[in-house]
Amino acid sequence: MHAANSYLPKPALMMQLHRCSATKANDGENSWKMSEFTQDRIRNFSIIAHIDHGKSTLADRLLELTGTIKERADNKQVLDKLVVERERGITVKAQTVSMFFEHYGQRYLLNLIDTPMHKDRNVKLGTRFKGHVDFSYEVSRSLAATQGCLLLVDAAQGVQAQTVANFHLAKKQGLKIIPVLNKIDLHGAEIHRVASEVKSLGMAREPLQISAKTRLNIEQILPAVIEYIPPPTGSRTSPFRSLLFDSWYDKYKGVICLMSIKDGVLRQGDKIQSVHSGQKYDVTELGIMHPEQTPTKQLYAGQVGYVVCSMRSASEAKVGDTFARVGSRVEPLPGFEAAKAMVYAGIFPVDTNDFQKLDESIKKLTLNDSSVSVSKETSTALGQGWRLGFLGTLHMDVFRQRLEQEYEANIIVTQPTVPYKVIRKGGNVKYIRNPIEFPSLDDTSRSVAELQEPMVLATMVFPEEYLGSLMDLCGARRGEQVDYGYLDETRVLMKYRLPLAEVVTDFFDELKSRSSGYATFDYEEDGYQKSDLVKMSVLLNSKPVDALSVILHRSQVEFVGRDWVKRLKNVIQRQLFEIIIQTTVGNKVIARETIPPMRKDVTAKLYGGDVTRKMKLLEKQKAGKKRMKKIGNVELPQSAFYDFMGSKTSR
Incomplete structure (x- = not known):
């Protein structure tokens, strides 16, 4: 008998195929009543998996098996309803579906609660980084509504970083976990190796072996859920x-x-x-x-x-x-937390005439996403806009993509920043979400006791040959190694403690580049840590550009400052006077670039004659440019910001 069926008692192995059948869904004729499904005949479960391991496809197969939806030839994910979910292969909003299943003459109510997950790689529209922490709280609350889960692992790819995170999150919730190997029909499937990796996580049982796409062994899943996952607790006679x-x-x-x-x-x-x-x-x-x-x-x-x-x-x-x-006193369920934004960014319309339209679009989009914090702000360079707080960079990028796709918005998104903590000498604590709020150097030395930045605990899984390169990457990003070990003979699991500010920029792209795309990455919040932070400002002809201010660790200032002035020089058009681009910390200039003025050939109309006529015209032009430099402002179009924000700092 196949080890994959170890969840079922032996009699069930012999009779499972002809004694388990789907019940008919409610067709309006009261074919079932909710009161008949007592807790012993209810199972609440979820499917957790790394991206592309087949979670949504498996959900579709279970819906088909129970008659909840009609069997279909395509593999269109029923539970992924948003356009962005289908294009990115992610689940942004948790979905729930109830199924009715007959097992040994008993009808069961099975509630599949889909959890928000994300893609771990660049896709068609691309993002700089996708972090599981974006939806970790929503995932934990969805799991709190269940008593068990299916841990789905690709038989060709094996255990990945998000698989490890999902396993520990479910284990922390005290859930019963059923491991499942998917895609066993693939030519590159390594069933024995991946099963060994699953066991190394702490799973004592042999995983079920299926192919969700071809429907191979799908009929084993729901009997295993009924036999192994416990029914929900609670009492119908207790207060609601x-x-x-x-x-x-x-x-x-x-x-x-x-x-x-x-x-x-x-x-x-x-x-x-x-x-x-x-x-x-x-x-x-x-x-x-x-x-x-x-x-x-x-x-x-x-x-x-x-x-x-x-x-x-x-x-x-x-x-x-x-x-x-109303009027009933009950004990609140544990685990409640208010939504906490971890990444902030400014959003401005490319065309200022679109402000009102964009304002309405943001209001409509936030109706379905209460975790986004919104406040209006004004920039001298970009005009009126909004400062938005997100759960993470994936959350921010999905929000941006939905604005552009569903509402046809043309926007500029400023450099993302994280919430820094300022502890005053009197003990007061303030969170800085915008570089403009950062204390000046004089204020820091006089009244600030300590500056802190948020940290994350990162988990990476990758082939052994990339170990040195990825350790160098984490070291360059001010990381501190916590642990590393081997999943098998060739793959490494490594944990680093990193500043969140280092993760929200281009860390993910660099990780993929250095590992030839093989590394997977996940992270979770890990408190705050004291840090030597400063605010770097950008000056154009000695005038600060507020939209380009950024908070950095002191060790990064020189590199980022030099890089930014070079990039700005490439996007700012030449004008009739000289433009000086500087990056500064306080009164100290970090880097400088100069854009020479455009020169009009004022002597073109001269055809010979005394040379003094030519010199007189050139001196007159020179004096005019001096006056222009004194009274003129640098013309910095919003398209320059768009180009600058679209480019990346490479380290």
Whole structure:
């Protein structure tokens, strides 16, 4: 008997194919009732995987197997509904789908909760870096609504950095984990090697072996889920309590919340309130995702579904919040945190006439993404714009791409920055999210006790031959090695503690370049650390350009300063007077470049004659340029910013 079936008892191995069948979905004739699915007949699970290991394809196969959707020849991912999700191969918003499955004469309600993940490589539209930390909190709250998960691993690629992160996140949540090897039909599949790598993570059981694309052994998955993953806990007779793990905005119904019912019963017409904010709501509709919204009369303890409750703003739907019936006192579910932006950037319209249109587009987009913080700001160089806070660089780049694709916005995104911490001598703490807010050198020496920057713990998986090169890269980015070991004879797993500011620029591109594309990367937050930080300013003819200020570690200032003046010299057009480009820290000039003035041939009209006539015209032109330099401003079009931000600093 194949080891992949070790999750099933031996009798099930012999009878599984002809005794397990899908039940018919609800067709409006009450073919099932939610009350009949007690907790022992409910399984809540998710699929976690590294990118391109087949998570969305496997989800489609399970939906087909249970009759939730019709079997299809293509491999179009049903749960990836956004254009950006399909193009990038990522899941930005968590999705949930309820399936009905018959196993040994018992009907089970299986809730598949899809978790937000991301792509780990450059794709068609490309980004500089994709970080798992962007959605780690949302992933943890989605996992909190489950009791187990399928850990999906590509049989050709093996364990990757995000696989390790996913495994530890699920283990931390106390979930039952079923390892699954996918794509075993590929010519390059190394089943025994990858199974050994999965075991090295701490998995005692043999993984199931499937091919989601060809449907090979798919029928083994759901019986394993029923046999191995425990049913949800809680009681129908206890006071109502639920976990909100995702939401989206509907222009007709308002905010639609995805909730996991932990205790009690929720009915249409009930009055509920948020435990953390105290706001009260009336439940106007509820039901399950099957796969679209299917209304029901009740949701019981252990079940997962959607709730419409007259919530008008996405900012009210806090992921991880606990909801209870009005007037009922319940213990809040653990793990709630307010959304915390870790990357900030300025967004400005390329054409200032598009400001109002862009303002409306940002408001519409943030209706479905309450984790984006928005505040207006004004730049002397770029005009009116916004300072936006994101969960990470992937979050920022997806937001930018959706603005450009869905709303046809033409925008400039400034250099991303991270939240620095300023600790005053009196003990007061302030977070700096914009370089303009950074204290001056005089203020730093007089009243600032310490400057700190956010750190991350990075995990990298790569072939052994690239070990030296990637250690050099991490060392150059002020990294501190935490651990490294071997997954197998040829692949290394290495952990470094790195400043977040070093990661949000071009670290990912450099990592891929140095490893010939073989390295995978993931990271998680790791607190703050004292750092020697300074603000570098860019001056054009002695006037600062606020949009180009940046906070750097002192060791980077000279390199970045010299690089920036050279790049600016290439994008700023010559004008009728000399332009001096400088980068400075305080009063100290770090680097300088000069753009010579355009020269008009004022002697072209002369045809011979006394040479003094020519000299007189040249002196007159010279005097005019001096006056122009005193009263003229450098013409810096927004297209120059667009070109400058689009280029990268190479180290």
